[in-house]
Amino acid sequence: MSAQLAISIGQYSDKGRKPLNQDFHGAVVPKEPLLSTKGTAICLADGISSSEVSQYASEAAVKGFLEDYYSTPESWTVKTSVQRVLKASNSWLYLQTRNSPYRYSPDKGYVCTFSTLVLKSNTAHIFHAGDTRIYRVVNNRLEQLTEDHRLWVSREKSYLQRALGIKDYLQLDYQDLSVEVGDVFLLATDGVYEFASETFIVDTIKNNTDLDHAAKLIVKEAFEKESDDNLSLQIVRIDQLPKQEAGEAYQQMSSLPFPPELKPRMLFDGYEIVREIQISHRSHIFLALDTETKEQVVIKVPSVDQRNNSEYIERFLMEEWVARRINNAHVLKPCSQTRKRNYLYIVTEFVEGQTLRQWLIDHPEPDLEFMRTVVEQIASGLRALHRQEMLHQDIRPENIMIDKTGTARIIDFGSTRVAGLNEINTFLSQEGILGTAQYTAPEYFIGELGNTRSDLYSLAAIAYEMLSHRLPYGANVARATTKSAQQKLVYQSVLDDTRTIPAWIDATLRKALNPDPYKRYERLSEFVYDLRNPNKAFISKTLPPLIERNPVLVWKTVSFILMIIVLVLIFQLTRN
Numbered sequence: 001m002s003a004q005l006a007i008s009i010g011q012y013s014d015k016g017r018k019p020l021n022q023d024f025h026g027a028v029v030p031k032e033p034l035l036s037t038k039g040t041a042i043c044l045a046d047g048i049s050s051s052e053v054s055q056y057a058s059e060a061a062v063k064g065f066l067e068d069y070y071s072t073p074e075s076w077t078v079k080t081s082v083q084r085v086l087k088a089s090n091s092w093l094y095l096q097t098r099n100s101p102y103r104y105s106p107d108k109g110y111v112c113t114f115s116t117l118v119l120k121s122n123t124a125h126i127f128h129a130g131d132t133r134i135y136r137v138v139n140n141r142l143e144q145l146t147e148d149h150r151l152w153v154s155r156e157k158s159y160l161q162r163a164l165g166i167k168d169y170l171q172l173d174y175q176d177l178s179v180e181v182g183d184v185f186l187l188a189t190d191g192v193y194e195f196a197s198e199t200f201i202v203d204t205i206k207n208n209t210d211l212d213h214a215a216k217l218i219v220k221e222a223f224e225k226e227s228d229d230n231l232s233l234q235i236v237r238i239d240q241l242p243k244q245e246a247g248e249a250y251q252q253m254s255s256l257p258f259p260p261e262l263k264p265r266m267l268f269d270g271y272e273i274v275r276e277i278q279i280s281h282r283s284h285i286f287l288a289l290d291t292e293t294k295e296q297v298v299i300k301v302p303s304v305d306q307r308n309n310s311e312y313i314e315r316f317l318m319e320e321w322v323a324r325r326i327n328n329a330h331v332l333k334p335c336s337q338t339r340k341r342n343y344l345y346i347v348t349e350f351v352e353g354q355t356l357r358q359w360l361i362d363h364p365e366p367d368l369e370f371m372r373t374v375v376e377q378i379a380s381g382l383r384a385l386h387r388q389e390m391l392h393q394d395i396r397p398e399n400i401m402i403d404k405t406g407t408a409r410i411i412d413f414g415s416t417r418v419a420g421l422n423e424i425n426t427f428l429s430q431e432g433i434l435g436t437a438q439y440t441a442p443e444y445f446i447g448e449l450g451n452t453r454s455d456l457y458s459l460a461a462i463a464y465e466m467l468s469h470r471l472p473y474g475a476n477v478a479r480a481t482t483k484s485a486q487q488k489l490v491y492q493s494v495l496d497d498t499r500t501i502p503a504w505i506d507a508t509l510r511k512a513l514n515p516d517p518y519k520r521y522e523r524l525s526e527f528v529y530d531l532r533n534p535n536k537a538f539i540s541k542t543l544p545p546l547i548e549r550n551p552v553l554v555w556k557t558v559s560f561i562l563m564i565i566v567l568v569l570i571f572q573l574t575r576n
Contacts, residue, residue: 004032005119006240007040011230012213012219020045021190022112023232024058025572028066031561037074037420038081039120042236044187045112046132048160049229051102057093057110061164064089065116067452075325075388075420078118078125079174086114086127086170092274093165111165115187119179120423122241124454124523128173130248133193136186137205138268142198145185146206147173159429184234191229195222211235216395257345259301270339271299271347281305282414283316287350290335296350306350313344315434320346321411330381332401332411347419348411353403360397360466368501371466372531377408378459385410386452386524389419393450395458397465417449437478442486442515445478453517454523460512463531467501468494472513486515497553505531507538 007029013022027042029035045061047054055277065085072081097109126134128146137143149162162171184205194216208214219231234235239404259268262284266273271288278285281303288299300319306312323334335347356374360366378400385392394415401409415434435444439461441454464472471477474491480486493514508530514520521527528556530538 003240003242004353005035005040005121007119008116008211008237008239009042010213010215010235011233012215014219014223014230016223016231017228018049018230020049020055022049022055022056022058023038023191024062024112025061025187025232025234026066027234027236028070030070033074034070036121036242037452038070038072039078039118039125041069041118042118042185042187042234043114043116044132044232044234045164046189046230046232047112047115048107048163050107051109051111052421053100053102053108054112055260055531057096057112057165059229060093060110061089061112061114061551064092069118073325073388073420075322075390075418077389077419077423078120078176080389080472082116082118082125082127083172083174086129086172088163090164090170091168094168097165106166107160109165111160111163111380113149113160113189114164117185117187117236119238120234122178122187122554123423124178124179124183124215125176126174129170130158130160132187132189135186135188137186137202140202140206142186142201145175145177149173158369169456179238179241181241183236187234189230189232191227191231192219192222192233194229195225195227197221205235224368226251242496251388256341256344259345262299262301267291268299269342269345271297273299282312287312288347292407293337295335298308298350300346300348302345315345316344318416318418319413322385322390322416322418323348324392326381326384328381329382329407330377330383330409332409351401351403351409352410353401356402356408357396357397359402364469365499366551367467368467368505371463372528373406374402375459375463375468376528377530378410379528381408381410382452382455382459383524385416386455391417391450391452392455392458393417395455396436396439396440396463397462398436400462403444438475440477441517442477442480442489443517446483446486452524453522456512456520456527457517459507459524460520463515464494464509467499467505467509472509473515480515488516502534504534504538508535560562 009027011025013021013023013025023046026042029040030038043062043065045058046439047058050426068085069081072085093110097106100109102109114133115128115132116132117134126145128134128148131148131150134145148159149160151161152154152158160166164170200221200298201218204214204217215233215235219233222231262268262273264273264275270291272291274287274289277287277298283303284301286299288297290297302313302316320334323332333349335349337347378395382392392410392413392415399410399412401411439458441450441457443454444450445551461471471490476489480489491510494509495501495503512520512527
């Protein structure tokens with residue numbers, strides 16, 4: 001990494017002519033890795049003058065936000081993290097008012113305006129409720145980036161329409177914009193921006209390298225211009241932005257050397273290699289014994305063929321990062337690293353069992369109950385990923401382990417897309433189709449990023465295959481690279497005359513495997529429920545035509561009938 005995000009911050013707040021300062025401000029510039037994954041947060045709150053307790057609301061809002069935001073998962077986007085934290089703060093403040101003497105007078109309760117600027121990578125994320133303002137200095141002018149949520153009923157009288165704690169639900173304005181080195185942002189309360197002139201503010205910032213001093217001068221100017229309110233101002237200047245060069249990023253990711261060739265009985269970094277599990281062009285996987293704990297583990301090392309592929313190395317490193325952030329019985333667990341790691345590899349728990357692909361080879365006719373059980377377990381693991389804003393993107397039988405107790409675990413996170421990390425600008429692209437084509441949702445083939453319904457499609461494809469030994473659209477999905485082509489895809493019914501499968505199961509799979517993601521189930525839980533409980537919308541449906549249930553039988557019958565007709569015609573001709 002040739003550079004990190006670096007900013008300068010100047011802040012100043014004063015009670016002005018009021019007896020009490022009801023404003024509150026704060027900022028956090030964390031160290032790595034939070035600086036890259038969560039960014040820098042600057043926020044400002046302004047208590048409403050009609051309340052005698054709003055200063056507590058302002059303080060609680062700012063302190064709570066700066067603490068809770070950095071406790072949210074690193075995989076979450078800035079938008080998701082901020083919205084969830086502020087909605088929780090809003091609910092808490094609203095509850096304080098409801099449990100106070102101001103229950104029926106919200107304008108006297110625990111209410112404050114709130115604006116925050118989160119700088120992550122090369123992007124500024126702005127969230128706002130109320131009449132505090134965020135500006136950006138552009139061409140020696142102030143560009144207002146927020147909108148005042150105030151309703152004016154006359155020249156002298158207005159009402160605050162949005163704020164933290166004023167209602168039981170919170171409406172937040174949000175926008176994001178690209179930033180450049182030298183950009184300057186301001187967060188100000190109305191006690192400042194209504195009295196200090198735009199020219200004075202811009203000139204003061206330009207003429208003072210000490211931003212704390214500049215903020216103090218601007219607040220002083222507003223006070224001298226007869227400001228009758230609390231005065232708070234924050235100035236933020238972008239001094240440096242992250243920038244990666246391909247060679248530097250690759251060097252950083254592969255700073256540990258690649259492992260030597262691993263062989264059985266070999267001692268390697270505190271592990272004894274037992275045997276090979278799988279050797280492929282993508283990775284080499286070995287069963288090993290931890291010499292300290294005596295536990296069996298799995299060691300995965302980069303394939304020799306891929307060691308010069310920087311994108312592959314990034315995805316390889318991503319696997320462990322993802323696994324460490326998921327705690328679910330149906331997601332493979334990484335092993336704790338108690339020793340210094342001297343090479344580039346991944347260590348996970350050893351699952352004594354087989355892949356779902358091998359299980360299906362050994363058990364070619366799984367019953368409905370086993371299919372449901374496996375699907376429910378995979379869905380549980382996927383929901384754990386989705387709650388962290390992660391998409392697996394490569395759900396297939398080869399990436400599902402079934403242990404001796406019948407427990408299913410999702411493995412291999414090299415194709416996982418993490419929303420929070422996608423906000424970080426790197427030279428490495430995570431776009432494109434990373435999963436296996438036969439199980440990849442159709443939307444990926446027309447260039448869409450996909451969503452949770454895309455993982456649902458892959459899961460439904462596995463359920464379909466377990467019952468039919470084929471895939472719903474064969475190989476046609478990968479060829480359908482336009483929406484019009486996808487609309488022509490014809491679902492092949494899972495029903496046939498050799499197995500007793502309820503028609504409503506087929507209807508459930510048909511919906512989950514719809515080429516249009518917005519016509520599928522919205523949630524995994526709905527799909528899983530309908531696999532066990534007949535959906536009323538599907539019960540009334542008749543069986544699909546025989547041509548869908550068993551096209552081979554139909555064409556054999558047609559061919560047989562044609563053959564009989566031909567023989568009859570030949571017989572008649574020979575008689576004549």
